[in-house]
Every structure is written in structure tokens, then in C-alpha cells.
Amino acid sequence: MQSALISDAVSKQRHSEKRRWTVISILLAVLAFSFVLDIATGPSLLNVKDVAKALLNLIGFPVEVDATTQVIVSSLRLPIAIMAIVVGGVLGVGGAEMQTLLNNSMASPYTLGMAAAAGFGAAMMLYFGSLGINTNIAVPLGAFICCMLAAAFLFALATMRHISSGQLILAGIALLFLFQSLLSLVQFVSSPELSQQILFWLFGSLSKASWSNLVIIISVTVICMFFLIRDAWKLTALRLGEERAKSLGVNITQLRLRTLIIVAVMTATVTSFVGIIGFVGIVAPNIAKMLVGEDQRFFLPLSFIIGAFLLSSASVLSKVIVPGALFPIGIVTAIIGVPFFFWLILGKRR
Amino acid sequence: MLTVNNLNVTLDTLVLANDMSFALEPGKVNVIIGPNGTGKSTLLKTLFGDIQAKSGVVSFENETLQRKQLSRWRKQFGYMPQDIRLDVELSVLEVVLLGQLNTLGFRLDDSVIEEALSALDKIGLLHLADRQVNKLSGGQCQMILFAQALMRKPKILMLDEPVSALDLHFQHVLLDHLDAQTKEQGWVTIMVLHDLNLAAQYADNLLVLKDGKLVANGHPSDILTPSLVKNVYNVNADITKDSAGIPFVRTIRNTRTTSSSKTSESNNLSGTRKKIISIAEGAI
Numbered sequence: 001m002q003s004a005l006i007s008d009a010v011s012k013q014r015h016s017e018k019r020r021w022t023v024i025s026i027l028l029a030v031l032a033f034s035f036v037l038d039i040a041t042g043p044s045l046l047n048v049k050d051v052a053k054a055l056l057n058l059i060g061f062p063v064e065v066d067a068t069t070q071v072i073v074s075s076l077r078l079p080i081a082i083m084a085i086v087v088g089g090v091l092g093v094g095g096a097e098m099q100t101l102l103n104n105s106m107a108s109p110y111t112l113g114m115a116a117a118a119g120f121g122a123a124m125m126l127y128f129g130s131l132g133i134n135t136n137i138a139v140p141l142g143a144f145i146c147c148m149l150a151a152a153f154l155f156a157l158a159t160m161r162h163i164s165s166g167q168l169i170l171a172g173i174a175l176l177f178l179f180q181s182l183l184s185l186v187q188f189v190s191s192p193e194l195s196q197q198i199l200f201w202l203f204g205s206l207s208k209a210s211w212s213n214l215v216i217i218i219s220v221t222v223i224c225m226f227f228l229i230r231d232a233w234k235l236t237a238l239r240l241g242e243e244r245a246k247s248l249g250v251n252i253t254q255l256r257l258r259t260l261i262i263v264a265v266m267t268a269t270v271t272s273f274v275g276i277i278g279f280v281g282i283v284a285p286n287i288a289k290m291l292v293g294e295d296q297r298f299f300l301p302l303s304f305i306i307g308a309f310l311l312s313s314a315s316v317l318s319k320v321i322v323p324g325a326l327f328p329i330g331i332v333t334a335i336i337g338v339p340f341f342f343w344l345i346l347g348k349r350r
Numbered sequence: 351m352l353t354v355n356n357l358n359v360t361l362d363t364l365v366l367a368n369d370m371s372f373a374l375e376p377g378k379v380n381v382i383i384g385p386n387g388t389g390k391s392t393l394l395k396t397l398f399g400d401i402q403a404k405s406g407v408v409s410f411e412n413e414t415l416q417r418k419q420l421s422r423w424r425k426q427f428g429y430m431p432q433d434i435r436l437d438v439e440l441s442v443l444e445v446v447l448l449g450q451l452n453t454l455g456f457r458l459d460d461s462v463i464e465e466a467l468s469a470l471d472k473i474g475l476l477h478l479a480d481r482q483v484n485k486l487s488g489g490q491c492q493m494i495l496f497a498q499a500l501m502r503k504p505k506i507l508m509l510d511e512p513v514s515a516l517d518l519h520f521q522h523v524l525l526d527h528l529d530a531q532t533k534e535q536g537w538v539t540i541m542v543l544h545d546l547n548l549a550a551q552y553a554d555n556l557l558v559l560k561d562g563k564l565v566a567n568g569h570p571s572d573i574l575t576p577s578l579v580k581n582v583y584n585v586n587a588d589i590t591k592d593s594a595g596i597p598f599v600r601t602i603r604n605t606r607t608t609s610s611s612k613t614s615e616s617n618n619l620s621g622t623r624k625k626i627i628s629i630a631e632g633a634i
Binding site: 005006007009010012013016017229232233234236237239240241243244246247248249250251289293294295297 | 398400421424425430439443444449451452460464479495498499
């Protein structure tokens with residue numbers, strides 16, 4: 001009798017796992033649709049069917065398609081569409097892990113000052129005329145270095161034994177204010193032209209996507225995701241509270257430091273190439289949590305997919321809001337993100 | 351055998367373990383009792399290596415607690431901390447499974463799921479397996495965390511107030527199961543309890559702490575006396591023993607002392623003052 005009840009409970013667990021994989025698959029399909037739509041929209045509106053054909057051509061299934069369409073897809077729009085997916089995914093995962101690490105659903109690399117630090121780094125590079133290096137290399141490099149410096153400060157705090165998650169969040173918020181002020185200072189002392197250049201970088205843009213940038217971003221993302229997935233169960237245990245995770249044999253200081261480094265490297269890399277894109281890091285993990293819970297085996301991939309979908313659809317919106325003009329994507333994500341943020345806060349209150 | 355020799359622990363200027371020495375045998379339930387803030391939880395955390403002792407030696411089966419080999423030391427432990435809040439979107443089964451953290455793969459084997467379910471079954475909570483833990487009561491969470499600690503298959507099991515949120519039925523379910531498993535598996539079980547009668551019923555060995563000092567150590571029937579209760583808690587108590595020799599502690603309220611002192615104070619008051627007080631009491 002008892003063994004029948006146990007095998008019934010095992011099949012319930014398997015069913016629950018299957019349900020969560022189904023949710024992930026559905027959202028993956030939605031993401032694929034948004035990806036094709038992202039490629040189709042732009043100054044010359046392409047037919048979704050033609051886009052699909054051009055993509056099939058690219059992955060080795062020869063289908064007849066117009067040569068111009070093929071060039072637009074493969075050379076111009078595909079890198080941007082892939083960039084939207086990878087950057088959105090990284091921001092989603094970055095937020096998910098920050099929220100896990102700090103036990104706070106409002107934490108993300110953005111709210112902890114890492115993005116502001118990257119912005120400051122980019123602004124400094126623009127201010128100093130890229131230090132004689134090519135601007136396309138100097139600005140991302142400056143952003144990356146400053147973002148890692150801000151993260152290093154958080155690492156130093158995280159390695160202290162008696163620093164709580166709450167204190168880490170406060171330190172991150174303090175960093176956010178510090179870098180925002182420094183950024184304003186740089187803009188204040190800059191010429192109007194330079195100030196405008198800085199402002200445009202801060203808005204966030206996928207237009208600088210190129211195959212060479214993508215190789216860097218995708219390689220970093222794949223390596224970081226591998227390490228995060230490897231720690232999936234430990235990160236799940238961390239959600240039970242630090243003391244309890246410790247009691248289960250997790251080395252909290254090591255896990256916290258390792259995860260912070262991974263998130264910082266991922267965030268710094270994507271932010272340095274596309275600028276500041278807020279809210280994806282907060283919104284994506286919260287939706288993922290509602291759909292599949294906090295077992296990181298499901299939570300982590302879904303946070304990536306939802307983040308990717310949000311940025312991909314924001315990319316579509318940024319092109320259709322004002323037909324013929326490209327609306328800065330950082331503005332679009334914030335406009336979508338803010339109402340959701342309020343819904344989240346009010347939902348928690350109920 | 352878990353041995354503690356000349357253990358001294360201080361937090362800032364507060365002394366939480368003062369030259370403490372004892373040895374705990376496998377297969378026995380050891381219960382720590384003592385007033386609040388006397389160092390019971392600190393002692394557990396020190397044994398677990400979470401708090402660093404100022405001096406002293408803790409050893410188990412020829413291995414000594416050292417900061418450099420903390421993860422190896424902790425592998426022997428199942429530890430159930432005091433905090434029972436589970437504000438997380440995980441199912442009961444997933445929380446119990448985390449007890450086997452180091453052996454879990456990306457895909458879960460049927461055998462490990464069955465083991466977790468069987469741990470839940472033994473404490474009568476199999477029906478909760480697929481429920482979300484953040485929707486459960488504090489007592490249910492406490493039982494689930496107990497199942498999780500058992501999943502670790504520890505050599506030393508430490509529980510900090512494991513029945514604080516449980517009703518009478520589940521207090522006995524948990525403690526009976528703990529007692530049986532301790533004897534069957536040969537664990538060194540150490541738990542902190544506040545209820546002296548539960549401690550007397552379940553302890554094979556009672557450790558009584560006061561101000562960071564071990565003031566008594568032995569079988570409850572040998573050491574639990576009215577004078578010990580008075581000395582440690584500053585509470586008067588009657589202690590009787592049942593047919594099996596297990597002590598039963600009945601504490602005595604101090605209200606009579608209060609009312610008699612009130613009468614004697616009242617006798618010393620002047621007539622006018624008595625009148626004012628009686629008017630005031632009437633008004634109240």
C-alpha cells in the first residue's frame with residue numbers, strides 16, 4: 001500500500017518536471033517567433049515566410065529566396081536579432097542569480113550599480129577621446145573595466161564572513177548612486193556634443209552588433225552558463241536561507257563569490273557592447289519564478305529565455321513605434337518594465 | 351564518540367562557553383537545556399564549525415575540528431537550525447531532496463526521489479510531497495526540515511529546538527522517530543529543547559548549561575532535581591518520578607509570594623493612602 005503511494009508520488013514529481021519542460025518549450029517557440037519577427041521588421045519590412053526561408057538557407061537547407069532578402073537577413077538583421085536574444089538572456093540570468101544570491105526579488109546587476117559603473121566607464125572613455133584607441137574597442141573596454149571594479153568591491157564585501165545579503169544590497173545601491181553621480185559629473189563637464197554621445201550610449205542599442213562582437217559575447221555566455229548550471233542544486237539550496245544552505249554542506253562564501261564573479265563577467269561583457277538596458281534583469285526572473293518555481297534546473301534556463309524574449313520583442317517594438325526610425329531599446333525595455341514592476345509590487349502585497 | 355575538551359567561546363565580551371568538556375556516545379540522544387542566551391545554539395554552531403572557538407578541542411572518530419578542513423568535517427553532520435521559515439517556490443519533495451545535495455544530478459534518479467518520499471512517509475507527511483512549502487504552516491515546515499536533515503544520513507545529528515512549532519502529536523512523532531533512528535543508526539544526536547519534561551522523556555544524556563558553563567551532565571533521572579531547576583532557571587519546581595523512573599517536572603507559580611508581599615506592603619500604609627488606593631482600584 002505504502003509503496004503504491006510512493007510510486008504514485010514519484011510519478012507526480014515526474015509529471016511536474018514534464019510540465020515545467022513543456023512551459024520552457026512553449027516559451028522557446030514564442031522566442032523563436034519573436035526572433036523571426038525581429039529580423040522581418042525594419043526600414044524595409046520583410047515577409048516572415050521569406051525570413052524563415054533565408055534562415056533555412058543559412059543553416060544548410062537550400063530554399064529559393066530573393067538575393068536582397070538573403071543579404072538583409074544574414075548581414076544586417078541576423079546579428080542584431082541574435083544579439084537581442086543573447087543580451088536579454090544574459091540580463092535575465094544575471095538578475096536571477098543576483099536575486100538568488102541576495103535573497104531579494106528586487107536585486108539585479110542594474111540595481112546593484114554594475115550597469116551604472118559600466119556607463120561611467122564608457123562615459124570616461126568618450127570624455128578622454130578613447131585614449132587614442134579605436135572608439136569601438138575603447139568604449140566597451142572602459143565599460144567592462146568599471147563594471148568589474150564595481151563588482152570587485154561587492155566581491156570584497158561578499159568574502160567577509162559576517163556580511164549579510166541585506167548589507168550587500170545596501171552597498172550595491174550605494175554604488176548605484178555613486179556611479180550615477182559620477183556619470184552626471186562627466187556629462188556636466190562635457191561639451192554638448194559629447195554629452196549627447198554619452199547619453200546615446202546610455203540609452204542602450206543593439207545596432208553595434210557584429211559577428212565578431214557576437215563571438216565574444218556568446219563564448220562568455222556559454223562558459224558562464226555552464227558554471228551556473230553546474231551549481232544549480234547549490235543555488236537552489238541557497239534559497240532556503242544562508243544558514244540552512246550551510247547546514248546542507250554548501251560553502252556559502254565560495255558559492256557567493258563564484259556566482260558574483262560569473263554574473264559580473266556576463267553583465268560587464270554585454271553591457272559594454274550594448275549599453276545600459278534596465279529592468280530585464282528584474283522582470284525576467286520574476287516571471288520565470290511564477291511559471292516554474294525556484295528549482296534552478298528550470299529557473300535558470302527559463303530566466304534566460306524570458307529575458308531573451310523581452311529584449312527581442314523590445315527590439316521589434318523599438319522599430320515599429322516610430323516607423324522608419326530606431327527608438328533606443330533601453331527606453332523601450334524600461335517602458336515595458338515599469339508597469340510590470342508595479343504589478344509585481346502590488347501582487348506581493350496581496 | 352564526539353569529545354569536547356576545554357572549549358571556550360566568546361562573542362565580543364560575552365562568554366558563551368566557559369571551559370566546557372564532555373563526551374557524547376553514538377546511539378544516544380543528548381539533550382541540551384538551559385535558559386535563553388546561555389549558549390546552547392552557540393555550542394551547536396561551534397561543534398558545526400560555524401563559530402570559531404577561542405580555545406579547546408572538538409574531535410570525532412580520530413578527526414579534529416579544524417578551520418582548514420571544514421567541508422570534510424561538516425560532511426558528517428546533519429544540522430537543523432532554529433529558523434523554520436521557508437519562503438521559497440519549491441515543493442516539499444524538492445526541499446527534502448536537498449538533504450542529499452552532494453549526490454543530486456541534473457536529472458534525478460527514481461531511487462533518490464523514492465528515498466526522500468520514504469523519509470516523508472516515515473513522519474506521516476507523504477501526502478504533502480507535491481505541495482509548495484511557502485503555503486505550509488510553521489509546524490509542517492519544521493517536520494519537512496527534519497526529514498531533510500535525516501536525508502543527509504549523518505553520523506552526528508544536531509537539532510536546534512526541533513519541536514518549537516509542533517503540536518503535541520507531531521512533537522512525539524518527531525522525537526520517537528529521532529530516538530529510534532539514533533539507536534538504529536548509531537548516530538550521536540544532540541538537540542536543544544526548552545521543555546524539561548520532553549527532555550526528561552527522550553534524553554539518554556542531559557547537558558545543562560548556565561551562563562556558558564556546563565553545570566550538570568548525566569541521565570535525567572540522576573541529575574534533574576528541584577535544586578538544579580531553581581539554580582539554573584530561578585524557578586521553584588516539584589519533581590516526581592513515574593514507574594519507569596522518568597522525572598516529571600511541575601513548576602510552581604510565584605503568584606502567592608506576590609500577593610502576600612502586597613498584603614504586607616498594604617499593612618504598612620497609612621489610612622489616607624489605603625483610602626486613595628481603594629478609590630483608585632474601584633475606578634479601575
